[in-house]
Amino acid sequence: MSGLNELTIAEARDALRKGEATSVDLTMACMTAMDAASALNAFVHPTPEIALEQARAADARIQAGEAPAMCGIPLGIKDLFCTKGVPSQAASAILEGFKPEYESTVTSRLFGAGAVMLGKLNMDEFAMGSSNETSTYGNAVNPWRRGNDATPLTPGGSSGGSAAAVAADLCLAATGTDTGGSIRQPAAFTGIVGLKPTYGRVSRWGIIAFASSLDQAGPMTKTVRDAAIMLQAMAGEDPKDSTSAEIPVPDFEAALTGDIRGKKIGIPKEYRMEGMPSEIEALWHQGAEMLSDAGAEIVDISLPHTKYALPAYYVIAPAEASSNLARYDGVRYGHRARLAQGDGITEMYEKTRAEGFGKEVQRRVMIGTYVLSAGFYDAYYNRARKVRALIKKDFEDVFAQGIDAILTPATPSSAFGLGEMADADPVAMYLNDVFTVTVNLAGLPGIAVPTGVDQKGLPLGLQLIGRPWAEADLLNHAHVLERSAGFVSKPAKWW
Amino acid sequence: MSIDIETARRVAHLARIRVEEEELPALAGELSGILTFMEELNEVDVEGVEPMVSVTPMRLKRRADVVTDGDIQAEVLKNAPDAREGFFAVPKVVE
Numbered sequence: 001m002s003g004l005n006e007l008t009i010a011e012a013r014d015a016l017r018k019g020e021a022t023s024v025d026l027t028m029a030c031m032t033a034m035d036a037a038s039a040l041n042a043f044v045h046p047t048p049e050i051a052l053e054q055a056r057a058a059d060a061r062i063q064a065g066e067a068p069a070m071c072g073i074p075l076g077i078k079d080l081f082c083t084k085g086v087p088s089q090a091a092s093a094i095l096e097g098f099k100p101e102y103e104s105t106v107t108s109r110l111f112g113a114g115a116v117m118l119g120k121l122n123m124d125e126f127a128m129g130s131s132n133e134t135s136t137y138g139n140a141v142n143p144w145r146r147g148n149d150a151t152p153l154t155p156g157g158s159s160g161g162s163a164a165a166v167a168a169d170l171c172l173a174a175t176g177t178d179t180g181g182s183i184r185q186p187a188a189f190t191g192i193v194g195l196k197p198t199y200g201r202v203s204r205w206g207i208i209a210f211a212s213s214l215d216q217a218g219p220m221t222k223t224v225r226d227a228a229i230m231l232q233a234m235a236g237e238d239p240k241d242s243t244s245a246e247i248p249v250p251d252f253e254a255a256l257t258g259d260i261r262g263k264k265i266g267i268p269k270e271y272r273m274e275g276m277p278s279e280i281e282a283l284w285h286q287g288a289e290m291l292s293d294a295g296a297e298i299v300d301i302s303l304p305h306t307k308y309a310l311p312a313y314y315v316i317a318p319a320e321a322s323s324n325l326a327r328y329d330g331v332r333y334g335h336r337a338r339l340a341q342g343d344g345i346t347e348m349y350e351k352t353r354a355e356g357f358g359k360e361v362q363r364r365v366m367i368g369t370y371v372l373s374a375g376f377y378d379a380y381y382n383r384a385r386k387v388r389a390l391i392k393k394d395f396e397d398v399f400a401q402g403i404d405a406i407l408t409p410a411t412p413s414s415a416f417g418l419g420e421m422a423d424a425d426p427v428a429m430y431l432n433d434v435f436t437v438t439v440n441l442a443g444l445p446g447i448a449v450p451t452g453v454d455q456k457g458l459p460l461g462l463q464l465i466g467r468p469w470a471e472a473d474l475l476n477h478a479h480v481l482e483r484s485a486g487f488v489s490k491p492a493k494w495w
Numbered sequence: 496m497s498i499d500i501e502t503a504r505r506v507a508h509l510a511r512i513r514v515e516e517e518e519l520p521a522l523a524g525e526l527s528g529i530l531t532f533m534e535e536l537n538e539v540d541v542e543g544v545e546p547m548v549s550v551t552p553m554r555l556k557r558r559a560d561v562v563t564d565g566d567i568q569a570e571v572l573k574n575a576p577d578a579r580e581g582f583f584a585v586p587k588v589v590e
Contacts (some may be wrong), residue, residue, distance in 0.1 A: 097574075099573075099574065100574075101570040101571075101574075199551055200550070213550055239558070242555050242556045243550070243553075243555075245551065245553065246556075311532055311535045311536050314529065314532065315533050331576075331585055332571075332575055333576075334574070336576035336577065339586060343586060344588070345585055345588050348585065350511050350512060353513070354512050354514070357512065363525060365510050365512065366506050366512065366526065367529055367530075368510075370502075370526065371533075373509060380530075380533060383536050383537075385548070386539075386544040386546050387536055387539050387541065388547045389544055389545060390539065390544060392547060425528055426525065468551065
């Protein structure tokens, strides 16, 4: 039998229920794997004591015969989630030492279902980045390499630590958050499954805010089935988040019938990008064939405003971030700069924020401040919100034509080397989100499914986009794609 | 639209982020580059389009205006860099 840390959630659940393993066994196996994986820099605040206590409690529940699906499953938690008494600093120096006095809704739901927290995971600072290189903890490293080439690669971002940890079997699954692609892009770069639910499906309460109209938490897992099981435990209305929806949560795992006959899958012509590697184009084509072979109808569609999604996103997200990050003032929590003789409150704010925020975060806060400032609000922010309405309407139009799901590439390339983008201008890094960001702007569910490897031996993913609130259908489509692609590759262990 | 050094200084101050004088030209250049990218939005005909305000078509929920928590002064102050006598402490604001 393979190591317990290599199990999927579904396999572990079945083993626990049959008494073939205990949660303590699973948790110990993961902690051993974590100890040996410091080179990946995925876990930044391990919580072994909490993990063992939760695992023992889970074993007691399982023995008592009262075991929800996530009971006893060891998880990694992205550092963006507030976890009571445990450092939660969004990979930022400005939240150094911050230990929340409360638990986020997502983590309390997962723990209520019996899940085990192994520790907090690396990420880009305040989730602003696509390579995990803006973290105050240093880079997380992708367990995948280009064959025998030892160049360290990015696991993607912002949920880079989550992706690296799941791909390297340090945990069975992890939480992620996605504002412009931060679950789906790292999932694609590491050969795992990443699901961004419909905006409002999962409560944002207790998740450190980046851009509140775009942020959504979701599962990062080894299989589509695991994504269904984990989303079940995360989703649902929450009185503490007024944007969480009063919509019933269906049984996502039961929706994995594998039957997609008669479904209409849209292929948007605007996602065929100039300069896209031919292997991604080929993979996209193969993915469409797989769905067609399973009985779905492939339909060419048009989403005419796709080109404007990135510039609209890079107005709206920084605008919301500049407002959300105003709370980091050195007064109530986190870092406060050492002040000079005679410094007043303005110097305290300015020095604290200059020391506490990294360069990319500073850049986005300032861009957001600029586009919201008097005289520019209409030209930038309001225009971007109008373009956002048009992007959403593009999707509404194709869904009204009867399209059930949309198939696109997940990323414009496979994982790139850490540091390779260091001299590129910020906009070049933003292009990583080109296929994913439309989904956040329109509030739709999207899932990245590993479907192949490129010539360098690195994983590539495809993205499926669903109708609002249709995660169950979307997961079923993804399940068919996963089954047909038969992606089973694992990174060769070097760490 | 390009951002000059004076505008960069003003934006940094509005954002309450201290930027040293010698770093302002580079900052102005970076911000200008990002704004140029955003100006692609000017190609779109947005005549008559309402700005999107709500991601999903829902009314924001309301709740009764009642006190549901409180008496947690110690928890509120626990993470403060400087708390004294039950208050957050800051440099003198009023002369």
